[in-house]
Amino acid sequence: MNSVALKLDGVTSGYRSAIVLMDLSLQVNKGEAVALLGKNGMGKSTLLKSIMGFLPKKAGTVYLHGEDITRMPPHRIARQGIAYAAQEHALFADLSIRDNLRLGLAGESLFQERFDAIEPLFPVFKSRLPQPAGTLSGGEQKMLLLARALMMRPSVIVLDEITEGLQPSVIERLANALLREREQHGTTMLIVEQNVPFALKVADRYLILKQGEVVDQGEARADGAVDSVFAHLRV
Numbered sequence: 001m002n003s004v005a006l007k008l009d010g011v012t013s014g015y016r017s018a019i020v021l022m023d024l025s026l027q028v029n030k031g032e033a034v035a036l037l038g039k040n041g042m043g044k045s046t047l048l049k050s051i052m053g054f055l056p057k058k059a060g061t062v063y064l065h066g067e068d069i070t071r072m073p074p075h076r077i078a079r080q081g082i083a084y085a086a087q088e089h090a091l092f093a094d095l096s097i098r099d100n101l102r103l104g105l106a107g108e109s110l111f112q113e114r115f116d117a118i119e120p121l122f123p124v125f126k127s128r129l130p131q132p133a134g135t136l137s138g139g140e141q142k143m144l145l146l147a148r149a150l151m152m153r154p155s156v157i158v159l160d161e162i163t164e165g166l167q168p169s170v171i172e173r174l175a176n177a178l179l180r181e182r183e184q185h186g187t188t189m190l191i192v193e194q195n196v197p198f199a200l201k202v203a204d205r206y207l208i209l210k211q212g213e214v215v216d217q218g219e220a221r222a223d224g225a226v227d228s229v230f231a232h233l234r235v
Protein backbone atom coordinates (compact mmCIF):
# COMPACT_ATOMS: atom_id res chain seq x y z
CA MET A 1 0.00 0.00 0.00
CA ASN A 2 1.45 3.37 -1.01
CA SER A 3 1.52 5.82 1.91
CA VAL A 4 2.24 8.78 -0.37
CA ALA A 5 -0.88 10.24 -2.02
CA LEU A 6 0.70 12.94 -4.12
CA LYS A 7 4.33 13.35 -5.09
CA LEU A 8 6.10 15.89 -7.28
CA ASP A 9 9.62 15.01 -8.28
CA GLY A 10 11.74 17.77 -9.83
CA VAL A 11 8.83 19.51 -11.55
CA THR A 12 9.59 22.47 -13.79
CA SER A 13 6.57 24.25 -15.21
CA GLY A 14 5.28 27.61 -16.37
CA TYR A 15 3.76 29.47 -19.29
CA ARG A 16 5.33 29.30 -22.76
CA SER A 17 8.92 30.45 -22.21
CA ALA A 18 8.30 31.74 -18.64
CA ILE A 19 9.47 29.22 -16.03
CA VAL A 20 7.48 29.63 -12.78
CA LEU A 21 8.24 26.37 -10.91
CA MET A 22 11.86 25.29 -10.95
CA ASP A 23 12.81 21.69 -10.12
CA LEU A 24 10.16 21.51 -7.40
CA SER A 25 9.75 18.40 -5.26
CA LEU A 26 7.18 17.78 -2.55
CA GLN A 27 4.96 15.05 -1.24
CA VAL A 28 1.67 14.81 0.58
CA ASN A 29 1.12 11.61 2.53
CA LYS A 30 -2.13 9.70 2.49
CA GLY A 31 -4.63 11.39 4.82
CA GLU A 32 -2.36 14.37 5.37
CA ALA A 33 -3.41 18.00 4.78
CA VAL A 34 -0.71 20.36 3.56
CA ALA A 35 -1.10 24.13 3.27
CA LEU A 36 0.83 25.78 0.48
CA LEU A 37 1.46 29.39 1.44
CA GLY A 38 3.38 32.29 -0.02
CA LYS A 39 3.12 35.83 -1.29
CA ASN A 40 1.21 36.76 -4.44
CA GLY A 41 2.71 35.57 -7.69
CA MET A 42 5.03 32.95 -6.16
CA GLY A 43 3.60 30.09 -8.20
CA LYS A 44 1.00 28.48 -5.92
CA SER A 45 -1.82 28.37 -8.50
CA THR A 46 0.68 27.38 -11.18
CA LEU A 47 1.65 24.40 -9.02
CA LEU A 48 -1.97 23.27 -8.68
CA LYS A 49 -2.64 23.74 -12.41
CA SER A 50 0.48 21.70 -13.16
CA ILE A 51 -0.67 18.86 -10.87
CA MET A 52 -4.15 18.87 -12.43
CA GLY A 53 -2.82 18.65 -16.00
CA PHE A 54 -3.83 22.14 -17.12
CA LEU A 55 -0.19 23.11 -17.67
CA PRO A 56 2.33 20.83 -19.36
CA LYS A 57 5.37 19.95 -17.25
CA LYS A 58 8.68 20.95 -18.87
CA ALA A 59 10.52 18.48 -16.64
CA GLY A 60 9.88 16.20 -13.68
CA THR A 61 7.20 13.72 -12.67
CA VAL A 62 3.88 13.90 -10.82
CA TYR A 63 2.62 10.76 -9.07
CA LEU A 64 -0.86 10.17 -7.67
CA HIS A 65 -1.01 7.13 -5.38
CA GLY A 66 2.20 5.92 -7.02
CA GLU A 67 0.88 6.25 -10.57
CA ASP A 68 2.63 8.58 -13.01
CA ILE A 69 0.05 11.23 -14.05
CA THR A 70 2.57 13.70 -15.50
CA ARG A 71 1.21 13.57 -19.05
CA MET A 72 -2.42 12.73 -18.36
CA PRO A 73 -5.08 15.22 -19.52
CA PRO A 74 -7.13 16.95 -16.79
CA HIS A 75 -10.27 14.82 -17.20
CA ARG A 76 -8.29 11.60 -16.69
CA ILE A 77 -6.49 13.02 -13.66
CA ALA A 78 -9.87 13.99 -12.17
CA ARG A 79 -11.10 10.44 -12.80
CA GLN A 80 -8.23 9.12 -10.65
CA GLY A 81 -10.05 10.55 -7.61
CA ILE A 82 -8.57 14.02 -7.23
CA ALA A 83 -10.99 16.95 -6.91
CA TYR A 84 -9.93 20.51 -7.67
CA ALA A 85 -11.61 23.75 -6.66
CA ALA A 86 -9.91 26.28 -8.94
CA GLN A 87 -9.33 29.94 -8.11
CA GLU A 88 -11.11 31.12 -11.23
CA HIS A 89 -14.75 30.20 -10.96
CA ALA A 90 -15.13 26.79 -12.52
CA LEU A 91 -18.89 26.39 -12.22
CA PHE A 92 -21.35 26.02 -15.07
CA ALA A 93 -23.16 29.34 -14.64
CA ASP A 94 -26.22 28.39 -16.74
CA LEU A 95 -26.71 25.04 -15.04
CA SER A 96 -28.66 24.75 -11.81
CA ILE A 97 -27.02 24.27 -8.43
CA ARG A 98 -28.32 20.69 -8.53
CA ASP A 99 -26.81 19.99 -11.97
CA ASN A 100 -23.45 21.46 -10.92
CA LEU A 101 -23.48 19.17 -7.89
CA ARG A 102 -24.55 16.15 -9.95
CA LEU A 103 -21.71 16.41 -12.46
CA GLY A 104 -19.67 13.25 -12.45
CA LEU A 105 -22.04 11.29 -10.20
CA ALA A 106 -23.58 8.16 -11.67
CA GLY A 107 -27.25 8.36 -10.69
CA GLU A 108 -29.99 10.06 -8.72
CA SER A 109 -29.71 7.84 -5.65
CA LEU A 110 -25.97 8.55 -5.39
CA PHE A 111 -26.68 12.27 -5.74
CA GLN A 112 -29.26 12.12 -2.93
CA GLU A 113 -26.98 10.12 -0.63
CA ARG A 114 -24.02 12.44 -1.14
CA PHE A 115 -26.14 15.59 -1.00
CA ASP A 116 -27.72 14.49 2.28
CA ALA A 117 -24.21 14.08 3.69
CA ILE A 118 -22.99 17.57 2.75
CA GLU A 119 -26.28 19.48 3.05
CA PRO A 120 -25.89 20.37 6.75
CA LEU A 121 -22.58 22.07 5.90
CA PHE A 122 -24.16 24.19 3.18
CA PRO A 123 -27.76 24.83 4.28
CA VAL A 124 -28.08 27.63 1.73
CA PHE A 125 -28.44 25.15 -1.15
CA LYS A 126 -31.28 22.88 -0.05
CA SER A 127 -34.17 25.17 -0.96
CA ARG A 128 -32.41 26.57 -4.02
CA LEU A 129 -31.32 23.51 -6.00
CA PRO A 130 -33.07 24.61 -9.26
CA GLN A 131 -31.44 28.08 -9.22
CA PRO A 132 -28.80 28.74 -11.92
CA ALA A 133 -25.34 28.66 -10.32
CA GLY A 134 -24.40 31.91 -12.09
CA THR A 135 -26.98 33.81 -10.02
CA LEU A 136 -25.35 32.89 -6.71
CA SER A 137 -23.27 35.50 -4.90
CA GLY A 138 -19.47 35.25 -5.13
CA GLY A 139 -19.25 33.67 -1.68
CA GLU A 140 -22.05 31.21 -2.43
CA GLN A 141 -20.28 30.18 -5.64
CA LYS A 142 -17.14 29.42 -3.60
CA MET A 143 -19.25 27.27 -1.30
CA LEU A 144 -20.76 25.47 -4.30
CA LEU A 145 -17.27 24.75 -5.65
CA LEU A 146 -16.28 23.16 -2.35
CA ALA A 147 -19.60 21.32 -2.03
CA ARG A 148 -19.11 19.88 -5.53
CA ALA A 149 -15.59 18.76 -4.69
CA LEU A 150 -16.81 17.03 -1.50
CA MET A 151 -19.70 15.37 -3.38
CA MET A 152 -17.13 13.48 -5.47
CA ARG A 153 -15.76 11.82 -2.28
CA PRO A 154 -12.26 12.29 -3.67
CA SER A 155 -9.20 10.62 -2.19
CA VAL A 156 -7.30 13.89 -2.72
CA ILE A 157 -8.75 17.39 -2.68
CA VAL A 158 -6.90 20.40 -4.05
CA LEU A 159 -8.20 23.84 -3.08
CA ASP A 160 -7.10 27.19 -4.50
CA GLU A 161 -7.96 30.11 -2.20
CA ILE A 162 -11.38 28.76 -1.30
CA THR A 163 -11.86 31.42 1.43
CA GLU A 164 -11.30 34.40 -0.87
CA GLY A 165 -14.08 36.96 -0.45
CA LEU A 166 -15.92 35.03 2.26
CA GLN A 167 -17.12 36.42 5.58
CA PRO A 168 -15.50 35.08 8.81
CA SER A 169 -18.47 32.94 9.87
CA VAL A 170 -18.55 31.18 6.49
CA ILE A 171 -14.78 30.66 6.58
CA GLU A 172 -15.17 29.01 9.97
CA ARG A 173 -17.92 26.76 8.59
CA LEU A 174 -15.68 25.73 5.66
CA ALA A 175 -12.77 24.97 8.01
CA ASN A 176 -15.04 22.76 10.11
CA ALA A 177 -16.39 21.08 6.96
CA LEU A 178 -12.86 20.23 5.84
CA LEU A 179 -11.84 18.98 9.28
CA ARG A 180 -14.94 16.78 9.35
CA GLU A 181 -14.18 15.49 5.85
CA ARG A 182 -10.68 14.53 6.98
CA GLU A 183 -11.97 12.85 10.12
CA GLN A 184 -14.71 10.87 8.35
CA HIS A 185 -13.01 9.96 5.09
CA GLY A 186 -9.26 10.45 5.68
CA THR A 187 -9.14 12.70 2.62
CA THR A 188 -5.72 13.98 1.58
CA MET A 189 -5.63 17.74 1.04
CA LEU A 190 -3.40 20.31 -0.64
CA ILE A 191 -4.62 23.78 0.24
CA VAL A 192 -3.41 27.02 -1.33
CA GLU A 193 -4.42 29.96 0.85
CA GLN A 194 -3.87 33.60 1.71
CA ASN A 195 -5.88 33.11 4.90
CA VAL A 196 -3.12 31.79 7.18
CA PRO A 197 -5.23 31.03 10.31
CA PHE A 198 -7.71 29.05 8.17
CA ALA A 199 -4.92 27.12 6.44
CA LEU A 200 -3.12 26.28 9.69
CA LYS A 201 -6.39 25.21 11.32
CA VAL A 202 -7.16 22.67 8.58
CA ALA A 203 -3.62 21.50 7.73
CA ASP A 204 -1.07 19.30 9.50
CA ARG A 205 1.91 20.85 7.76
CA TYR A 206 2.67 24.03 5.82
CA LEU A 207 5.04 24.73 2.96
CA ILE A 208 6.23 28.19 1.96
CA LEU A 209 6.61 28.73 -1.76
CA LYS A 210 8.89 31.53 -2.93
CA GLN A 211 9.65 32.16 -6.58
CA GLY A 212 8.66 28.65 -7.51
CA GLU A 213 10.66 26.88 -4.78
CA VAL A 214 9.77 25.49 -1.35
CA VAL A 215 11.87 27.62 1.02
CA ASP A 216 10.48 26.56 4.40
CA GLN A 217 8.07 24.13 6.01
CA GLY A 218 6.76 23.26 9.45
CA GLU A 219 4.06 21.69 11.58
CA ALA A 220 0.84 23.70 11.28
CA ARG A 221 -0.02 23.40 14.97
CA ALA A 222 3.46 24.02 16.36
CA ASP A 223 3.94 26.99 18.70
CA GLY A 224 5.01 29.95 16.62
CA ALA A 225 3.80 28.51 13.28
CA VAL A 226 1.67 31.58 12.57
CA ASP A 227 4.60 33.92 13.32
CA SER A 228 6.98 31.89 11.14
CA VAL A 229 4.56 31.99 8.22
CA PHE A 230 3.86 35.71 8.57
CA ALA A 231 7.61 36.41 8.69
CA HIS A 232 7.84 34.87 5.20
CA LEU A 233 4.83 36.77 3.91
CA ARG A 234 6.18 40.14 5.14
CA VAL A 235 9.59 40.08 3.47
Ligand SMILES: Nc1ncnc2c1ncn2[C@@H]1O[C@H](COP(=O)(O)OP(=O)(O)OP(=O)(O)O)[C@@H](O)[C@H]1O
Binding pocket: 015, 018, 020, 038, 039, 040, 041, 042, 043, 044, 045, 046, 047
Ligand atom coordinates in the same frame (compact mmCIF):
# COMPACT_ATOMS: atom_id res chain seq x y z
N1 LIG B 1 -1.52 32.45 -18.00
C1 LIG B 1 -0.35 32.98 -17.63
N2 LIG B 1 0.55 33.38 -18.56
C2 LIG B 1 1.76 33.90 -18.20
N3 LIG B 1 2.16 34.05 -16.91
C3 LIG B 1 1.30 33.67 -15.96
C4 LIG B 1 0.01 33.12 -16.25
N4 LIG B 1 -0.62 32.84 -15.08
C5 LIG B 1 0.24 33.20 -14.10
N5 LIG B 1 1.38 33.69 -14.62
C6 LIG B 1 2.56 34.18 -13.86
O1 LIG B 1 3.09 33.11 -13.08
C7 LIG B 1 3.57 33.62 -11.83
C8 LIG B 1 2.96 32.80 -10.70
O2 LIG B 1 1.55 33.01 -10.70
P1 LIG B 1 0.58 32.17 -9.77
O3 LIG B 1 -0.82 32.54 -10.14
O4 LIG B 1 0.96 30.74 -9.83
O5 LIG B 1 0.97 32.75 -8.34
P2 LIG B 1 0.25 32.56 -6.94
O6 LIG B 1 1.34 32.24 -5.97
O7 LIG B 1 -0.88 31.61 -7.05
O8 LIG B 1 -0.28 34.04 -6.68
P3 LIG B 1 -1.61 34.60 -5.94
O9 LIG B 1 -1.42 34.36 -4.48
O10 LIG B 1 -1.55 36.05 -6.31
O11 LIG B 1 -2.80 33.87 -6.53
C9 LIG B 1 3.20 35.10 -11.79
O12 LIG B 1 4.34 35.85 -12.09
C10 LIG B 1 2.15 35.25 -12.87
O13 LIG B 1 2.18 36.52 -13.45
